[in-house]
Amino acid sequence: MSGDPAISVRGLSKRFPGAPVAALDAVDLEVSAATIHGVLGLSGAGKSTLLRCIACLERPDAGEIRIAGSDWTSLGGADLRRERSRMGIMFQQLHLLASRTVAANIALPLELHGTPRAEIASRVAELLDWFCIAEKAAEFPAQLSGGQRQRVALARALATAPRVLLADEPTSALDPETCASVLNTLSGIREQLGITILIITHDLRTAEALCDSVTILNAGRVVETGPASQVLNRPTTDVTRRLLAYNELAAYQHPIQRANFEEIGQP
Amino acid sequence: MTNIMPALLAATLETLIMVAVSVSFCVVFGLTLGAWLAISSPQGIAPSRSVHQLLAAFANVSRSIPFLVLIVLLLPFTRLLVGTSIGTAAAIIPLVVGGTPYAARLVEAALLDVDPGLIQAVVTLGASPTQAVWKVYFPEAIPGLIRAFTVLAITMINFSAMAGAVGGGGLGDLAIRYGYQRFRLDVLILCCVILIVLVQIIQLGGNTLARRFDRRR
Numbered sequence: 001m002s003g004d005p006a007i008s009v010r011g012l013s014k015r016f017p018g019a020p021v022a023a024l025d026a027v028d029l030e031v032s033a034a035t036i037h038g039v040l041g042l043s044g045a046g047k048s049t050l051l052r053c054i055a056c057l058e059r060p061d062a063g064e065i066r067i068a069g070s071d072w073t074s075l076g077g078a079d080l081r082r083e084r085s086r087m088g089i090m091f092q093q094l095h096l097l098a099s100r101t102v103a104a105n106i107a108l109p110l111e112l113h114g115t116p117r118a119e120i121a122s123r124v125a126e127l128l129d130w131f132c133i134a135e136k137a138a139e140f141p142a143q144l145s146g147g148q149r150q151r152v153a154l155a156r157a158l159a160t161a162p163r164v165l166l167a168d169e170p171t172s173a174l175d176p177e178t179c180a181s182v183l184n185t186l187s188g189i190r191e192q193l194g195i196t197i198l199i200i201t202h203d204l205r206t207a208e209a210l211c212d213s214v215t216i217l218n219a220g221r222v223v224e225t226g227p228a229s230q231v232l233n234r235p236t237t238d239v240t241r242r243l244l245a246y247n248e249l250a251a252y253q254h255p256i257q258r259a260n261f262e263e264i265g266q267p
Numbered sequence: 268m269t270n271i272m273p274a275l276l277a278a279t280l281e282t283l284i285m286v287a288v289s290v291s292f293c294v295v296f297g298l299t300l301g302a303w304l305a306i307s308s309p310q311g312i313a314p315s316r317s318v319h320q321l322l323a324a325f326a327n328v329s330r331s332i333p334f335l336v337l338i339v340l341l342l343p344f345t346r347l348l349v350g351t352s353i354g355t356a357a358a359i360i361p362l363v364v365g366g367t368p369y370a371a372r373l374v375e376a377a378l379l380d381v382d383p384g385l386i387q388a389v390v391t392l393g394a395s396p397t398q399a400v401w402k403v404y405f406p407e408a409i410p411g412l413i414r415a416f417t418v419l420a421i422t423m424i425n426f427s428a429m430a431g432a433v434g435g436g437g438l439g440d441l442a443i444r445y446g447y448q449r450f451r452l453d454v455l456i457l458c459c460v461i462l463i464v465l466v467q468i469i470q471l472g473g474n475t476l477a478r479r480f481d482r483r484r
Binding site for chain 1: 388389
């Protein structure tokens, strides 16, 4: 159904055994097709649990998850494995297979879904070109730079031409140049392929640069959601204001340290 | 002084045959049992407490019987399979039975060394447990598996010398017959030197192969 949101989460709750509080508490989330949505929050807010539940790596205690109109909540076994071709995931640690070349890493999801060999070869060639890593096709992940590994992980996530892409902290621990390159690539993917992207991040600059809409999570609950420009520029809750303050502090921390060092270094 | 060289060569060949054949079987059975142990473990891709406990109990019981006792215990089974309980072929049966659980535990440890996050990532790409074993666990664990099988081969050399002591042939048999029963200290020392050289070659070969297949660096 074309009118359905690409990602729809309703009343999602999850409490881990022995945990004093719920990791997710009745979370609602809707992401329109071909948009980029950011889920923001401080550490422990429930961002990763939300991503793991949407990716069916964790079973929620309650709630419903719909991806491109189909109900993923009760999916399991072979049905879930088949549906997984409709969702690409880029993990924070990338999780590329060290034993496989770049081309073989990108081909992996296609192999898992039983795609014919000729089709795999042409799709991999297409993605290698698209991500400008064709000359690295025969190399192993350990031989690549951080930015190149990010592109391989993205290419692998998009190999099965999914309708939805989940990205967990795609810009964390990246230098500014690689970070800008990843943001450009994600933006380009949305524009050229019309894919819906859900980004989990604690970095407001990433959200500002990339997202159409954002959701702020705190202690497993949604505290604010709406267009990125509105939520990030005119926050209505203390949690969002605190998140903005932390990010500003982090952004200025480096120059402050440098200034102190220069001051100390002066005769 | 009789020329001992032909007997030494024959015994070395017997040891090599015993070790090569038993290691080959142990690798196949150990990979199968070890993979089941790894995937059914709490950190595995298809955790199952009952399956894991059953397999773990089998592996532990077999490993808790001293090898010499195992050889005696398996005599009727060995006679049933190869028609005799003496000789190189007969020694291979207890070597395989004794080595398989050991190999399985080594394989399990090597497979569980693969980053669990990597396994989860491949699950989200649509991998079934079988695909995860063949496309992730085994290929990613190759350096660890090579090191595990190196340890196994060296242990099998050790075991084969014990099998030799009860009529299994090989260097252990020669060392006991000449070195112990006929007081030929030179034969005893020569047997030990050959065993030490064999172990050094296997360890060196294993380390080199493991380094060659390690793509993490």
